[in-house]
Amino acid sequence: QVQLVESGGGLVQAGGSLRLSCAASGRTFSSYHMGWFRQAPGKEREFVAAISWSGGNTYYENSVKGRFFISRDDAKNTVYLQMNSLKPEDTAVYYCAALISGFPRAEGDYAYWGQGTQVTVSS
Numbered sequence: 001q002v003q004l005v006e007s008g009g010g011l012v013q014a015g016g017s018l019r020l021s022c023a024a025s026g027r028t029f030s031s032y033h034m035g036w037f038r039q040a041p042g043k044e045r046e047f048v049a050a051i052s053w054s055g056g057n058t059y060y061e062n063s064v065k066g067r068f069f070i071s072r073d074d075a076k077n078t079v080y081l082q083m084n085s086l087k088p089e090d091t092a093v094y095y096c097a098a099l100i101s102g103f104p105r106a107e108g109d110y111a112y113w114g115q116g117t118q119v120t121v122s123s
Contacts (some may be wrong), residue, residue, distance in 0.1 A: 002026045002098050002112040009094060009117030012086055016121075020081040022114055033081040033099040034072060035110060038075045038092035038119075045095070049081060050104035064090075072109030076098045093118050 008020040020036070044114025049070040050059040058070055066122035069082040079096060093116040 001028070002032065004096050004098060004112055004114035006096050006114045006117040008096065009119045011120045011122065014121055014123050015085060016086050017082070017084045018086065018118070018119060020083065020094055020096075020117060021083075022079045024077045024079070024098065029077040029098075030074040031100075033104055034082045035097045035099060035104055035105060036070060036094060037097060038090075038094045039116075040089075040092040045103045045107060047107065048094070050099070051079065052104070057097055057104075061100060067084075081103075083119070086119075088123045089123045091121050094102075100111075 005023050008082040012018055031053055031096045036048040037045050038048050040044040042061040048061050048064055049068055051070045055072050059065050060105050067085045072079045094118045097110035099110045
């Protein structure tokens with residue numbers, strides 16, 4: 001069992017940056033692939049980024065490539081999402097999730113989810 005708690009959301013102007021953190025409980029964090037998803041008002045939740053258990057592979061949704069960067073610190077049981085050059089269309093609730101096995105971009109393959117943190121980008 002893994003519990004995930006996101007933090008770092010907030011209100012930022014377009015062009016600004018935020019770093020989201022996701023702290024995980026449990027001793028098996030290093031064996032999970034980790035992902036970030038987001039859900040904007042009135043829209044379905046969508047994949048944003050993922051990182052493999054080793055940290056050696058990362059995956060990004062096309063609209064965030066070159067602006068968002070995912071990383072992990074297994075010593076701290078934490079995964080991060082550095083978000084730069086934020087746009088109003090990045091406004092959403094951001095969720096982190098843990099994947100035991102499956103496809104990093106597939107929401108349905110993730111076993112554990114956090115409660116989410118709100119990110120609002122003003123124009």
